[in-house]
Each structure stands twice: as C-alpha cells, then as structure tokens.
Amino acid sequence: MEILYLLVPLSAVLVLLIIAVFGWALTRGQFDDLEDEGRRILDDDQAGAKTPREQLKEGRSSSAS
Numbered sequence: 001m002e003i004l005y006l007l008v009p010l011s012a013v014l015v016l017l018i019i020a021v022f023g024w025a026l027t028r029g030q031f032d033d034l035e036d037e038g039r040r041i042l043d044d045d046q047a048g049a050k051t052p053r054e055q056l057k058e059g060r061s062s063s064a065s
Contacts, residue, residue, distance in 0.1 A: 025031065
C-alpha cells in the first residue's frame, strides 16, 4: 500500500510531462498541415530537389562560415 505514495505522484508528473510535450509540439507547428506533407512525399514533381536533410546540412555549413 505504501507504494501508492510513490506511484500516484509519479503518474501525475508523467501526465503533466506528456501534456507539456504535446503543448510544445502544438506551439512549434508540428500539427499545422498534415495533409500537405502526406501529398508532398508522393509527388514526383520535385525529383531533382534536395531532401530536407541535405538542405539542413547546407544551412549549417553556410552559417558556420
């Protein structure tokens, strides 16, 4: 029975942490346009375009100089 004194506060902290992470994702725009991203991955129009990872590497190298 004493374990409940540990488990109840830990579960409350876990719930608050999950809510905080979800709120952070909402404010950062992670759920803004889900349908467009689903269509973008299927589009062949950008066959020669750089991937997001390549764009990120390019941005890091230009900001370092």
